[in-house]
Amino acid sequence: MSELEVLNLVKQSQEQLIIDHVSFHIADGEFFVLLGPSGSGKSTLIRLLCGFETPDAGQIILNGQEITNQLNHHRNLAVVFQDYGLFESMNVFDNIAYSLQNQHMPRKEIEMRILMASEVLELKSLLKRALTDLSGGEVQRVALAKVLVKDADLYLFDEPLSQLDQKARYRIRQEIMMIHHLKRKPTLYITHDQNEAFAMADRIAVISDGKIQQIGTPEEVRNRPKTLFVAKFLSDPPINLLESYLQYHDVRYHMTTDGLQLILPTRWTNGLARLGPQSKISLGLRPTGLIPQWDLPTLEGVPHVRAQTQVMAVEPMIGRVLVQLKLGFHTLLTAEFDDDHPQALYIGAMLIIGIKMEEFLLFHPTSGELLN
Numbered sequence: 001m002s003e004l005e006v007l008n009l010v011k012q013s014q015e016q017l018i019i020d021h022v023s024f025h026i027a028d029g030e031f032f033v034l035l036g037p038s039g040s041g042k043s044t045l046i047r048l049l050c051g052f053e054t055p056d057a058g059q060i061i062l063n064g065q066e067i068t069n070q071l072n073h074h075r076n077l078a079v080v081f082q083d084y085g086l087f088e089s090m091n092v093f094d095n096i097a098y099s100l101q102n103q104h105m106p107r108k109e110i111e112m113r114i115l116m117a118s119e120v121l122e123l124k125s126l127l128k129r130a131l132t133d134l135s136g137g138e139v140q141r142v143a144l145a146k147v148l149v150k151d152a153d154l155y156l157f158d159e160p161l162s163q164l165d166q167k168a169r170y171r172i173r174q175e176i177m178m179i180h181h182l183k184r185k186p187t188l189y190i191t192h193d194q195n196e197a198f199a200m201a202d203r204i205a206v207i208s209d210g211k212i213q214q215i216g217t218p219e220e221v222r223n224r225p226k227t228l229f230v231a232k233f234l235s236d237p238p239i240n241l242l243e244s245y246l247q248y249h250d251v252r253y254h255m256t257t258d259g260l261q262l263i264l265p266t267r268w269t270n271g272l273a274r275l276g277p278q279s280k281i282s283l284g285l286r287p288t289g290l291i292p293q294w295d296l297p298t299l300e301g302v303p304h305v306r307a308q309t310q311v312m313a314v315e316p317m318i319g320r321v322l323v324q325l326k327l328g329f330h331t332l333l334t335a336e337f338d339d340d341h342p343q344a345l346y347i348g349a350m351l352i353i354g355i356k357m358e359e360f361l362l363f364h365p366t367s368g369e370l371l372n
């Protein structure tokens with residue numbers, strides 16, 4: 001059994017808090033993804049976990065033992081770095097063998113492990129090659145082989161796909177998941193790519209400015225983003241944000257936005273009460289949450305609202321179509337539909353859309369917290 005506990009970790013530079021009271025837990029066998037934009041503190045967190053830097057406060061506990069200030073070589077970790085962390089002067093075999101030799105593992109055992117890893121990762125014919133004679137995808141597989149031959153307590157991957165093309169990314173992603181299923185140890189995978197995060201994670205932590213914004217399953221963070229930052233970061237195409245006005249009367253909240261007026265469900269009243277009886281509010285609507293009129297029968301029996309819109313622009317994609325819709329007098333909405341009704345989508349066409357109530361995301365106008 002292995003598990004990682006990170007408690008209130010803080011790392012400060014002269015100018016800023018790089019890691020701002022970060023806490024999370026990774027269970028045995030869990031694939032945990034830290035997802036955040038460039039500069040959000042992801043690599044710093046990996047360096048703290050590796051022992052290349054020491055935190056200003058907080059604790060790192062691995063298998064019940066505090067390792068916060070332990071030296072890197074005393075931590076039993078397997079790491080794939082963004083730049084692979086391999087030695088160009090060594091051939092493939094020696095690169096894979098390096099950390100095992102440092103552990104004084106017998107030669108026979110090293111050879112056996114490398115044989116097994118090179119079979120799994122299809123590196124057998126490359127073992128004698130110089131690292132400089134490999135493709136980007138092959139170099140990455142060498143970095144994975146280094147991880148596969150180790151028996152570590154914690155597996156760390158720092159943006160391991162960022163230097164690969166789309167095809168190689170897919171293959172390496174499958175291989176990382178295979179290694180994870182073979183090892184079944186706590187794994188922290190860092191990325192700025194939400195598609196990668198959703199494809200791989202058991203749970204995702206979204207980080208921005210050194211602060212964890214939300215931790216949850218892919219479904220939880222996608223469907224119930226806790227903050228406007230998370231909603232914006234996870235929505236591709238970008239989430240529609242509408243300035244709206246909230247009023248409390250006749251024991252219900254009423255919301256008005258350009259082109260939409262609705263009475264909100266009473267189950268949202270407690271969350272909205274913080275705003276008082278009259279307030280601005282930010283309404284988030286994901287492009288995939290807008291249902292075109294030919295699919296309205298699917299909303300039968302589901303609480304939803306309908307609105308009249310006009311098509312302003314149409315952008316075909318593979319199997320999908322992005323449509324810009326005008327709502328009310330001046331609001332522009334982006335919608336993403338299946339591309340199965342091209343004849344209905346021309347500039348100027350009038351289109352009724354449906355929006356499920358559960359798709360309405362109401363954010364605090366200043367703090368950006370989700371209120372419903």
Ligand SMILES: Nc1ncnc2c1ncn2[C@@H]1O[C@H](COP(=O)(O)OP(=O)(O)OP(=O)(O)O)[C@@H](O)[C@H]1O
Nearest residue numbers: 013014018036037038039040041042043044045192
């Ligand atoms: N040693 C340091 N001294 C001062 N500031 C630093 C130091 N290391 C990192 N930073 C700053 O801390 C912030 C987080 O950096 P970090 O490299 O951890 O982010 P990241 O999420 O890994 O970004 P990327 O995805 O671009 O690699 C950035 O603003 C960076 O400039």
